Structure formats: structure tokens, C-alpha cells
Amino acid sequence: MNCENNKKKLLRLIDAKAKIFTDVSDNIWGYAETRFDLEKSSALLISTLENEGFSIERGTAGMEHAFVATFGTGGPVVGILAEYDALSDLSQICDAAEKHALTPDGNGHGCGHNALGSGALAAAVGLKDLLSSEGQPGTIKLFGCPAEESGSGKAFMARAGVFDGTDVMFTWHPWTETRMWGFSSLANYQVYFHFNGISSHAAASPERGRSALDALELMSVGVNYLREHIAQEARIHYAYTNAGGTSPNVVQSNASALYFVRAPKSSQLRQIMGRVTDIAKGAALMTGTTVDIEWDSACSEYIVNDSLGRVMYENMRSLGGIEYSDEEKEYARAYTATLPETSKQGVADLIKQCFAPIDTQTAETMASEPLQSELFPYMMGNSVMPGSTDVGDASWVVPTAQALVTCYPTGTASHSWQWVAAGKSSVVHKGLIYAGKVIAMTALDVICDPEIAPRAKREHLGRLGGERYTCAIPENVQPR
Numbered sequence: 156m157n158c159e160n161n162k163k164k165l166l167r168l169i170d171a172k173a174k175i176f177t178d179v180s181d182n183i184w185g186y187a188e189t190r191f192d193l194e195k196s197s198a199l200l201i202s203t204l205e206n207e208g209f210s211i212e213r214g215t216a217g218m219e220h221a222f223v224a225t226f227g228t229g230g231p232v233v234g235i236l237a238e239y240d241a242l243s244d245l246s247q248i249c250d251a252a253e254k255h256a257l258t259p260d261g262n263g264h265g266c267g268h269n270a271l272g273s274g275a276l277a278a279a280v281g282l283k284d285l286l287s288s289e290g291q292p293g294t295i296k297l298f299g300c301p302a303e304e305s306g307s308g309k310a311f312m313a314r315a316g317v318f319d320g321t322d323v324m325f326t327w328h329p330w331t332e333t334r335m336w337g338f339s340s341l342a343n344y345q346v347y348f349h350f351n352g353i354s355s356h357a358a359a360s361p362e363r364g365r366s367a368l369d370a371l372e373l374m375s376v377g378v379n380y381l382r383e384h385i386a387q388e389a390r391i392h393y394a395y396t397n398a399g400g401t402s403p404n405v406v407q408s409n410a411s412a413l414y415f416v417r418a419p420k421s422s423q424l425r426q427i428m429g430r431v432t433d434i435a436k437g438a439a440l441m442t443g444t445t446v447d448i449e450w451d452s453a454c455s456e457y458i459v460n461d462s463l464g465r466v467m468y469e470n471m472r473s474l475g476g477i478e479y480s481d482e483e484k485e486y487a488r489a490y491t492a493t494l495p496e497t498s499k500q501g502v503a504d505l506i507k508q509c510f511a512p513i514d515t516q517t518a519e520t521m522a523s524e525p526l527q528s529e530l531f532p533y534m535m536g537n538s539v540m541p542g543s544t545d546v547g548d549a550s551w552v553v554p555t556a557q558a559l560v561t562c563y564p565t566g567t568a569s570h571s572w573q574w575v576a577a578g579k580s581s582v583v584h585k586g587l588i589y590a591g592k593v594i595a596m597t598a599l600d601v602i603c604d605p606e607i608a609p610r611a612k613r614e615h616l617g618r619l620g621g622e623r624y625t626c627a628i629p630e631n632v633q634p635r
């Protein structure tokens with residue numbers, strides 16, 4: 156198969172069905188479903204994939220709205236990750252450049268996963284069209300992954316062995332620049348601590364009470380002292396999900412907190428979590444209460460892969476950046492006008508770092524553009540993004556490459572009302588089609604060149620240094 160000629164054909168095939176993919180994205184934006192409750196969003200992706208000839212496995216890894224769509228036969232097996240979950244309390248009127256909820260207390264696609272899933276769909280369908288027209292062997296698997304924002308759907312999928320047997324994995328994320336995802340992320344455990352005490356009249360018989368709220372507060376004090384003695388990049392944050400009621404004159408018999416504990420390496424995190432658990436037990440001992448520990452979910456750190464990343468970036472380079480019309484720039488400028496001056500400085504600093512050596516004035520000029528149309532230079536390193544993603548779990552099992560593609564105005568933040576508002580714009584549409592093309596072209600490279608997947612695998616094993624993937628979520632904990 157002539158790979159380069161076929162890439163041109165692949166791009167035409169994706170363009171020919173672009174409206175199908177952008178309509179799916181717009182519809183999923185409207186559904187704005189969260190966590191594991193993704194009935195409409197998954198049904199739309201599934202029906203589109205079925206129409207395109209993919210066979211569907213539903214209810215993957217015990218999650219009703221997870222699925223695997225497969226096409227083709229033989230190796231290599233190319234995996235593509237699709238997300239489609241929204242965020243709670245981020246409802247926002249479409250195309251409105253001021254914060255205004257569409258539905259009070261409603262959900263919104265503040266992380267662009269409507270586009271993420273649809274870009275993955277574009278890649279899978281485009282590649283399928285090419286392989287079937289060329290009679291070329293190769294297997295495409297699109298993984299429909301619920302609950303990226305919270306719940307770690309991919310960790311449950313990895314635990315169930317869903318990604319086993321896949322040779323390479325690709326995904327992307329809608330962003331404010333077009334560049335490679337060239338950094339790791341923090342492993343993250345999400346765990347509830349429930350303290351149980353004895354209620355009593357807080358004035359008349361306090362000696363008979365044992366306060367669960369006291370235990371919770373002492374746990375917080377202990378954890379806040381722990382911070383000094385853990386890895387600099389580790390993060391611990393908590394929310395009191397039950398402070399024991401609203402009556403000061405009742406000794407609180409129940410109190411709970413949800414803890415997020417994060418660190419650059421899963422191996423570090425296991426140790427830190429052991430110490431947080433000891434502090435909870437100590438707080439219970441001090442207060443004469445008991446503590447129950449309930450796992451919610453967990454995800455692993457992201458393992459980068461330079462071998463696959465370089466192949467993906469070459470395809471981004473061949474496509475170049477993304478061009479925008481004057482109307483699109485005007486549209487984006489309405490959103491950048493809502494940002495504080497400091498956000499522009501942050502963008503200029505990023506540009507200076509990525510394009511180094513570059514003079515300050517050029518960086519500031521670029522940062523003042525309402526949309527970043529230029530492809531950023533290739534970067535792949537050991538730096539750690541101070542957040543977490545369950546793509547990490549997939550990347551432990553299968554060599555993974557991930558692109559970031561401009562979909563939103565310069566300087567706007569993920570999980571913001573601005574991203575929700577701009578979520579059905581032509582800028583997002585261009586971004587998801589671009590992402591679909593990059594993933595499909597890179598997958599085609601893997602199919603054409605039998606050296607790529609083994610090279611990526613060798614690098615992957617080297618980076619793991621003999622460690623094997625173990626899911627941090629205990630076996631008895633199910634997605635919910």
C-alpha cells in the first residue's frame with residue numbers, strides 16, 4: 156500500500172463526512188451528560204459507528220455506557236480513545252460571550268469532550284473507509300470511555316483488561332494551542348473517609364459523646380502537617396461531604412470527607428496514601444471514634460511515548476496549523492476580552508517556553524492573537540502536568556500518543572464557561588476534524604510501517620522499568 160498517496164485519500168474521506176462528525180459533536184454538547192450517566196451521548200456514537208459498519212460491544216467493564224467499536228481484521232490493532240462526558244454546574248448559553256446559564260444548576264461541556272469523542276469518531280470512520288476501499292488488513296478499535304472528569308472510566312476498563320492486545324493507542328484533547336501532549340500527569344486516588352462516633356447533648360452530657368467531626372478536623376490537621384514531608388509535586392485536597400449536621404448542641408456522630416491524593420508516580424502515591432490512612436486511623440484513636448475508608452476511583456500517571464509522538468507530530472507538521480477566517484477571529488476576540496490581563500502574560504510565557512529562543516515582543520504579539528493558528532514545536536519530556544487523567548491508565552497498558560488541538564480562544568481555561576459557550580463554534584468543528592485527520596494518518600503510518608509499533612513497545616517497556624500496570628482501585632469497588 157502506498158502510504159503517502161493513501162494519506163491524501165484519507166483526508167478526502169474524512170472531509171467528505173465532516174458534517175456527520177460535527178453534528179455528533181453539537182448533539183453531545185446539547186446532551187451534556189456527566190460521569191457514568193451517558194445514555195444519549197454513547198447511543199449517538201454507537202449508532203453512528205454501527206451505520207459505518209463497526210461491530211459494537213456494549214456495557215464494557217461493567218459500565219452501561221462504555222463500549223468498544225471494532226472494524227477490520229488482523230494486525231496491527233490500533234486503539235482510539237473517545238470521551239463524551241460533561242461537567243456539572245457549567246451550563247452556559249451557546250455563543251454568548253458572557254457568563255449566563257442555559258439551565259440553572261445544569262451541566263456543560265467545559266472540557267470539550269463533545270468534540271473529543273467526535274474527533275475520535277472521525278479518525279475511526281476515516282481510517283475504516285480507507286482500509287475497506289484498499290482491502291488492507293488492520294484492526295481499528297474505538298473505545299467509548301465514560302467518566303473521565305470524575306470516576307476514571309478508563310481505569311476500570313484497564314483493570315478489566317479491555318485494552319490488552321491493542322498495539323498502539325491514540326487520542327487528543329481540545330485545547331487553546333495545537334501541539335503534542337508531551338508531559339506526564341499526576342496519579343490520583345479519590346477516597347472517602349467516614350468517621351463514626353456517638354451523639355450526645357453537647358452541653359448536658361458531652362462526656363458521653365464521641366465526635367466524628369472532631370476526628371475529621373484532626374485528620375485535616377494531621378494531613379496538613381504531612382504536606383511538608385512528601386514529594387514537592389504531590390497534591391492533597393479534600394472536601395467535607397458531611398460535617399455531621401447543623402446543630403452545634405449535638406455531638407456529631409457521623410462526618411465524612413472526600414480526599415484527592417496525587418503524586419507524579421503511582422509508586423510514590425501508594426506510600427503517601429498509606430500515611431494519609433494512618434493519620435485517619437490516628438484521628439479515630441484520639442477521639443474514640445472509628446473510621447471507614449471507601450474508595451471512589453483512582454487513575455495512574457500518563458506514560459509518554461516519544462516514538463509514537465514523533466510519528467504523530469510529523470502528520471501535524473504535514474497538515475500545518477489551522478487557518479481562521481476574520482469572522483472566527485472576531486468571534487474568539489469576544490471571549491478573550493472577558494479575560495484578565497494576567498492570562499495574556501501566561502500565554503506569552505508558554506509561547507516563550509515552547510518556541511525558545513523567541514524574543515519577548517514576538518511572543519506577546521502571538522499571545523494577543525485571539526486564536527492560536529500556528530503549530531507549536533515538538534516537545535516530549537519528563538515534566539508533569541499538575542492535573543490527572545485516566546488516559547494514564549490506558550498509557551500504562553498500551554503505548555499512547557496524544558495531540559492537543561486549538562478549539563478555543565487564546566488564554567481561556569478548560570472547565571470554564573467560555574469553553575462551554577464556544578463549544579459548537581466552527582473553531583471547534585475545525586479542531587475536531589484536524590484531530591481526526593492527525594489520528595487517522597498516524598494510525599495509517601503504524602499499519603504501513605511494521606517497525607513503528609514494536610519500536611513504541613520497546614520504548615514503553617523501558618519507561619515502565621520492569622513495573623507492570625496495577626489498577627489502584629480495589630477489586631471490590633465498582634463504577635458508580
Ligand SMILES: [Zn+2]
Binds near residue numbers: 266
Ligand atoms: Zn478533558
